[in-house]
Amino acid sequence: MPRNESALRVTIVKLGGSLAHTPHCVAWLDVLTAWGGPLILVPGGGPFADGVRAAQAAMRFDDATAHRMALLAMEQFGLALAAHAKAFVLANSCEELDSALRARKIPVWLPARMVLAAPEVPEVWDMTSDSLAAWLAGACGAHRLMLIKSRDLKAPVSAQDLGRDKIVDPLFPRFAARSRAEVWLAGPASLKEAARILQCGGIPGTKLAVP
Numbered sequence: 001m002p003r004n005e006s007a008l009r010v011t012i013v014k015l016g017g018s019l020a021h022t023p024h025c026v027a028w029l030d031v032l033t034a035w036g037g038p039l040i041l042v043p044g045g046g047p048f049a050d051g052v053r054a055a056q057a058a059m060r061f062d063d064a065t066a067h068r069m070a071l072l073a074m075e076q077f078g079l080a081l082a083a084h085a086k087a088f089v090l091a092n093s094c095e096e097l098d099s100a101l102r103a104r105k106i107p108v109w110l111p112a113r114m115v116l117a118a119p120e121v122p123e124v125w126d127m128t129s130d131s132l133a134a135w136l137a138g139a140c141g142a143h144r145l146m147l148i149k150s151r152d153l154k155a156p157v158s159a160q161d162l163g164r165d166k167i168v169d170p171l172f173p174r175f176a177a178r179s180r181a182e183v184w185l186a187g188p189a190s191l192k193e194a195a196r197i198l199q200c201g202g203i204p205g206t207k208l209a210v211p
Contacts, residue, residue, distance in 0.1 A: 011037060014043075015081065021047070028194075039106060042074075042111075052069040052073050067123035092110040126169050146184045155206075183208040191204075
């Protein structure tokens, strides 16, 4: 996706896989559908990525293989998210992301094609969907990145703090800084006012300090 004026208005929204089996998942999808963006929805790995971890422990395949499988796990969750409403469409390339946004749809990113073609993305478990969302924000020139998680923050903190506390992966601060996007984290407590805040042009949750 080119870094043009249109791209700068896009918000990357990453929906955590930990929400997959909770009512909050559907509630957030309803909020995002009502808002309409422009936004790109990035799925977490959730129970599908947990299956990859369990398989790797049992079968002992290498991290590069697990990385590829984890990308497919994100795509499985993405397929489930996109089935929520007709406003969502699947997109696995810059061209498909652009096309969906121009059609005023909400693209759900299927990451494998773009990520496997990006040598700067390490094939390790430390590179989770959080960092991939930040990488995509940088690739798109998006001005905001919103992480939706299953927990709330008690006070404003830095991306580095969240990395140390394992709320995001350890590579996230680096990729967030490279993206040059504002980074926000929203938890369950943000749901009540999320629709109103988004419609008014804001982002619900807590803004993170990014180096």
